[in-house]
Amino acid sequence: MKTTLLLPNGFKKIGWAIFVPAFLLGCSICFFGENFDRWLFRETVMNNIAIIGTVVGALFIGFSREKIEDEYKELLAFSTFGSTV
Secondary structure, three states: OOOOOOEEEEEHHHHHHHHHHHHHHHHHHOOHHHHHHHHOOOOOHHHHHHHHHHHHHHHHHEEEOOOOOOOHHHHHHHHHHHHHH
C-alpha cells in the first residue's frame, strides 16, 4: 500500500500567491524599514506577516504534488518530508 503525505497540486498556486507578496514585503522592509512606521500596522506586525507568509508559502510550494509524478520525484519528496519531521 503506497501512501504519500503530499498536498494536492492546487496548493502550489496558493503557495506562490502567498510567497511572492510576503517575500516582496520582507525585502521592502529590509531596504526601506523606517518608512513602514507610517502605515496602518506597526513594523513588528509587518515583519511577522512577511516571515509567516514566506514560510507558509514556501511550505505549500515545497510539499505539493507535481501534475505528473514519477517514482523518483515521489521518493525524493517523501524522503525530504520524512527527514524534516
